[in-house]
Amino acid sequence: MEVEWLTYLIHIIVPIIIVIAAALAVVFKDLIAAAIAVAAMSLLLSLEFYILQAPDVAIAEAGVGACLTTAILIIAIRATKREEEA
Amino acid sequence: MSGMSRIVKTMASVTFPLALIYGLYIIAHGHLTPGGGFQGGAVVASACIMILVAYGSVWTMGKIKEKRLSAFESLGALGFICLAFFGLIFGANYFFNNFLVHPEGLDIIFNGTAKGLSNINTAGVIPLMNFAVGLKVIVGLFAIVLVMAYATTKLKGEK
Numbered sequence: 001m002e003v004e005w006l007t008y009l010i011h012i013i014v015p016i017i018i019v020i021a022a023a024l025a026v027v028f029k030d031l032i033a034a035a036i037a038v039a040a041m042s043l044l045l046s047l048e049f050y051i052l053q054a055p056d057v058a059i060a061e062a063g064v065g066a067c068l069t070t071a072i073l074i075i076a077i078r079a080t081k082r083e084e085e086a
Numbered sequence: 087m088s089g090m091s092r093i094v095k096t097m098a099s100v101t102f103p104l105a106l107i108y109g110l111y112i113i114a115h116g117h118l119t120p121g122g123g124f125q126g127g128a129v130v131a132s133a134c135i136m137i138l139v140a141y142g143s144v145w146t147m148g149k150i151k152e153k154r155l156s157a158f159e160s161l162g163a164l165g166f167i168c169l170a171f172f173g174l175i176f177g178a179n180y181f182f183n184n185f186l187v188h189p190e191g192l193d194i195i196f197n198g199t200a201k202g203l204s205n206i207n208t209a210g211v212i213p214l215m216n217f218a219v220g221l222k223v224i225v226g227l228f229a230i231v232l233v234m235a236y237a238t239t240k241l242k243g244e245k
Contacts, residue, residue, distance in 0.1 A: 016222050055120035059112065063128030071231055079238035 012050055020046045031077045039070040098140035105133035109202035117209040123216040127223025133227045139186040143235035162222030169215055178215040184210040 001065040018041055025037035042065030089095065112119075112126030138146045173183030207213070 024222060056122070056125065059121050059125040060128060063125060063132050067132035067135065068128065068231065071139060072234065075231070075235050075238055079241060 035073040042066040116216040123219025127220040131227035158225040165218035
């Protein structure tokens, strides 16, 4: 009974943090900070997949979403400039 | 991107084998536990990209060429499709036939169902297909990020 109550609490808290991280990724002016917010959203999404009993999808999401996408985004941000500074 | 500091390089060198072993475990046990070729390949590619970010793309490109990565990626795809065609040749004449689980021939190596539940080789041709997909995913994802990082380094050097 104790464990079920904790599971319901996690099912409520984790989606709220996912939505907050996604909103922060839109709000941030610094692009590196926005990329890190997207990475945090992907990591929490993989946790949500795991507690919804889909560990297969959780491993794929943690590998692709949290690492590869962040690396590609940060490489792209370092290679480009703002239009005003060019 | 150029390399980072000595602390980052040391920590990447220490944690790289752990991530590598975890990803290879996911690939090798793909038919028994959650995960498989794509998931384990993504984890191993993440470990390789950690090394790439820590040591810089120029150093990494000096160690391995993208032509060889393309060759390994093609090898993974060829292995997968050749195993599918081997089912057409050796088995009951249909595509993707799991021909290694039949009770004669190579079942001593690849089908250990009769030896008890502790044996991991119980799926015939599926682990070999997982290895092929894993090789293709590791090399494909690593080649994308490596070429992208190296091209942006070259672009900064010319300006």
